[in-house]
Amino acid sequence: MSFEITIRPSGHVFEAEDDETILEAALRQGFALPYGCRNGACGSCLGKVLSGEVDHGPKRPPALSEKDEAEGKALFCQAIAMSDLEIEVREIGAARDIVIKTLPCRVVKLNRLNHDVMEMQLKLPATERLQFLAGQYIDVLLKDGRRRSFSLANAPHRDEFLELHVRHVPGGVFTDQVFGEMKEKALMRIEGPLGSFFLREDSERPVLLMGGGTGFGPLKAILEHAFEIGVKRPLHLFWGVRAKRDLYLDELPRQWAEAHEHFRYTPVLSEPQAEDAWTGETGYVHEALLRQYPDLAGFDVYMSGPPPMIQAARAAFAAAGLPEEQLYFDSFEYGEKVSG
Template identity: 65%
Template sequence: MTYTVTLQPSGHTFLAEANESILEAGLRQGVALPYGCRGGVCGSCAATVLSGQVHYPFGEPQGLAPYEEERGKAFLCMAAAASDVVMDAPRVGAEPDIEIKALPVRVEKLRKLADDVMEMTLKLPASERLRFFAGQYIDILLKDGKRRGFSLANAPFNDQLLELHIRHVPGGQFTSYVFNEMKEKALLRIEGPLGSFYLRDSERPVILMGGGTGFAPLKGMLEQMMAQGIDKPVHLYWGVRAKADLYMDSVVRSWVSRHPQLTYVPVLSEPLAADAWTGRTGWVHAAVAADFPDLAGYDVYLSGPPPMVNAAKTAFLAQGLPEEQLYYDSFEYSPDTLKAIQEKQA
């Protein structure tokens, strides 16, 4: 069966087979649908069903909260049309035009930021630049056809080198290679920029909330805002387990000392006795919710593990944050890495 998919308010119309995702159908026919992980986690491809029906023959999207599904939200990377369908997808036709490229890169520098976090600096060919927006990510293309996505941790104005923050995932083939075998000057191939998580122009104050290496895209956003001059309140919340996981704490504190509009709240969920921690503890989204009981007037950016992002979305929307002022990037494991982790834990 073939069904017609209509997107509002852009008016784009295309055909979708019953056995393909709406995202794939749209991309195949030249419709520039936003997307990120393609695995039902990040929510970059979300749209609202106005009429008709969709179903999930490829599995239920992990990042779609029950209350979102009740409101008609669908993740197009996993959803297939079950009838002719009309969807509200306001970002279609509104996304800025950025060319996605596949490029060779050289590993310019490897530097451990923490026991399980590596800063990888990639150098582009002399004749190439990668135009991107602060917060987007790239895929590293592996020889077996698989790919690994990592956020760009530097601002777009500094694009000769690309900065990634790579966390070592036990059982992760690529991250284990990075930590144990990779050498500087190694050659890789990348594709990017990707994703719809990037800094928007707005006069509203901003809350940036990251968990673990979810700090990386927020770092790029902050560097961009500082370069342009921070002219509104910007609040950074960084949630980690212990003090050692705040792998760029001194850097952020130096930014705060130079930019009065920037505030920084690190939150530890499991501080060690040796940390002698006197700051905030618990879940990072709970700290934000406590400090901002009314979020209606803010733009909020979330990046990090899916449980953190999902918990924050539920809490913040309940505290008045309009959905159109919420942007997020959920750091999911690749399917093969997740399988390796599960087998190791079994």
């Protein structure tokens, strides 16, 4: 049995089977709705059900609050149509024609960036290229059927290799392998590109970017893309880590700041060490951002990092006047995305 779903405000119509989520049905028919994790944890796919009924299953997904549910909102990565629907959600025209592929690849470089982050470069077969938007992610398909998601840290104009920033999670099935036994020339399979985290080029608002830990990776890709296409809007990157040694590519945004007058960089340490002799910003990275920008109404904000950072920042930024439609985020656990 299938149901007709109408997207507002576009008026686009698609059909969903009774055993697939609304997001799955939309993507299958070429309509790009916002999403990140596809497991109900990040909230990127949140939208409103204007008419009809949906079912989220026996347990409310983590990113859907009681308040959201009371207001008729749904997580379309989890919701299944129980009737014909009208839904209100943003569509992403830029992602619509990108094909998600499953491809073999070879590890061509493993570069230790610091004590717990590895840069991994992947090479696709000579006859293949992965079309993607800066900020999207891929899934690494493990032999046991599990998958691990990592943001692409390179911009599309540099797509000879796919660049991943992998943080070591002790005991992690995949990251233990990356930091232990994996060698260059190893073969893997990937699926992608995935996610709806990328720069909206049709906006003229200044851009604030905020990363936590390896959340720097997709922001690096977005910024390199912005510089490449000549974006002249003000860009300000805030990067939050624990101590100075965790700023694994600190020299790169400093070089960008020297090369581009419209770009600023603010690193933030939450637990600076005595040997850091740190005189810069400290504390939570979203609070450092708000100290410099207490009114966010006129900005676009892009943020990527662990769920606690994302959750705290969403509430704080909304209180600072940031409209929901001007916030884009990629929420993930280190080593295993629950979103980027």
